[in-house]
Amino acid sequence: MKVVGILGGMGPAAGADFVRLFVEACARRMRAQGxxxxxxxxxxxxxxxxxxxxxxxxxxSATPGAHQPLEPMLQALGRLAALGSRAVAMACNTAHAWHGALQERFPQIELLHVAREVSAHLASQDVREAALMATDGTYRAGFYERAMAESGLACHLPSEVERTLLMRGIYDGVKAGNLQLAEDCFSRVALSLAERHGDVALVMGCTEIPLGLQGAPAVSGLRLVDPARVLAEALANRAYEGTSRQRSA
Amino acid sequence: MKVVGILGGMGPAAGADFVRLFVEACARRMRAQGxxxxxxxxxxxxxxxxxxxxxxxxxxSATPGAHQPLEPMLQALGRLAALGSRAVAMACNTAHAWHGALQERFPQIELLHVAREVSAHLASQDVREAALMATDGTYRAGFYERAMAESGLACHLPSEVERTLLMRGIYDGVKAGNLQLAEDCFSRVALSLAERHGDVALVMGCTEIPLGLQGAPAVSGLRLVDPARVLAEALANRAYEGTSRQRSA
Incomplete structure (x- = not known):
């Protein structure tokens, strides 16, 4: 077994939940192997x-300074590498905007990419179309759209109004501890995406969204995809297999 | 704010849950301070x-060797110290049998003691009597009984048959992923302790017990105390206050 790391704190509740998902994925793997x-x-x-x-x-923002997340992420990743981690997952979708810069600095570890893992997972299940619920930053960075296109998936995006609702659910809802507000905001967007695009996979592309949306009765019939679950499974695979170090450029 | 650490893996699901409890305790603290x-x-x-x-x-077992947990715990604790942790909590009650040996090796950090935190918490709430649900190892080590006595609390213990039930719920239940079995075993013991001793605090003194017992309808009227929750709150206090480094000998 290989040592693996989780880069969290973005937000901390999502980081804690990612460990839970990783532990569950490991337990499933043990069971599957008898x-x-x-x-x-x-x-x-x-x-x-x-x-x-x-x-x-x-x-x-293009200006350098203390409001930029790259430096603290690099430091934490370096310490995870020093602890012996061979693969690391980031428990934050938006943080993947810096994936390239982080991976380049630590070539000795495999930094998993959530959008590539999710796209590969959906493609393996013969999904052809997905709608992306995410932060403004994730839309601006565009890495989900690129990863889905590379896997041959169409990627539908919410309207401006819907994006504002998502940001509200993430920041004033989950991050501030108001889960009812979060559920309201997220389920409204999920339902209108489903109405507009039909039975597509709804990718909850921000780690805060499942914390507010999972189990909500309003969305019980929809095909919700939790990238954190897919990423946790991928990290468990790396920890047990060790040999499957495929890193795309 | 001070860096703090969590020594987990005993079991991993309890470690993940401890992070969740710690994050919740931090959020409560922020809210309480406006x-x-x-x-x-x-x-x-x-x-x-x-x-x-x-x-x-x-x-x-008194013999040294690879079946002894002290060495891997020391190594992990040393690495948490090297990462800058000023206080560390162990997400396992039984592991506190080695608390003294661990604390002695790393005097620069405060290693919280779950039984002392729980006893102080109960005493502060004017609780006078508690019953302890724990592992065989925790009963054998006796640190809960000692900590409760120091805080002026009476500590009731389960019978041999009840202890066997608890071990079954912990190992064949939670650790093996059979939560229904765990709930059955734990709730039977909790109910008979309550029948025998009346309205005492029921201390779930193994991190796996709340994972199997919390929310169980059979025990909804009982005074269940989750040491992990108390310990997580104490760790959050250390992280924010920094100055309250009281270490008992």
Missing amino acids: EPVRDQGFPEHWLAQVPVPDRSGAIG | EPVRDQGFPEHWLAQVPVPDRSGAIG
């Missing part, structure tokens, strides 16, 4: 929850 | 989930 699930069967893993400036805000 | 809850308001914290041999099994 092994007993016991404490000592889990790979060593480290979670770094460090204060990182707001990612969406920084994507709109 | 501050907005935002990602950057959380203290830096690290979770180490390392494979550690079974604690209960080792307490019964």
Whole structure:
């Protein structure tokens, strides 16, 4: 088994939830292989929850300075590498706007890419169309659209009004601890995307969205995809397999 | 804010849940102080989930060797210290049998003690009697009974048959992923303790017990106390206050 790392703190509730998903993915793997699930069967893993400036805000700003998230992310990633991590997942979708810069600085580790993992996962299930619920920063960075296009998926985007609702649910809802507001905002957007595009996969492309939307009765019939779950599964695969170090440029 | 650490992996699901409880405790603290809850308001914290041999099994064995948990715990604690942690909580009750040896090796950090935190918490709420649900190892080590006595609390213990039920719920239930079995075992013990001792505080003194018992309808009227919640709150206090470094001998 290989040591793996999780770069969190963006936000911290999502980081904690990512560890839960990773532990579940490891347990599923043990069960699938007919092994007993016991404490000592889990790979060593480290979670770094460090204060990182707001990612969406920084994507709109070209000036260097303390509001930029790259430096604290680099430092935390370097420490995860020093702890022996061979693969690292970031528990924040928007942070993947800096994926290239981070991966380049630490070529000795594999930094998983959430949008590539999700796109590959959807393509493997013969999904052809998806709608993306995400932060302003993620839309501005465009990495989900690129990864989906590379996997042959059409990617539908919400309107400006819907994007404002999503940001409200993320910041005034989940991050501020108002889950009812979050559920209202997210479910309105999910329902109108489903109405507009039909039975497409609805990618909850911000780690805060599942925390506010999962289990909401209003969206029970929709095809919600949780990228954190897909990414946690991918990280568990790296920890157990070790050999599948495919890194795309 | 001070950097704090969490020593987990014992089991990993409990470690993940401890981070969730810690993040919630930090958010509560921000709200209580009238501050907005935002990602950057959380203290830096690290979770180490390392494979550690079974604690209960080792307490019964005096021989040194690879089945002893002290060495991997020391190594993980040393790395949490190297990451800058000023206070560390262990997300495993039984592991506190080694608290003294761990604290002695790393005097520069405060290693919180779950039983002392829980006893102080109960005493502050004018609780006088508690019943302890825990692992064989925790009963054998006796640190909960000692901490409660120091805080002036009476500590009731389950019978041999009830202890066997608890171990079954912990190992064949939560650790193996069979939550229904866990709920059955734990609720039977909780109900008979309540029948025997009346309205005492029922301390769920193994991190796996709340994972199987919380929300169970059978025990909805009982006074369940989750040490992980108390410990997470104490760790959040250390992270924010920094000055309250009281270490008992």
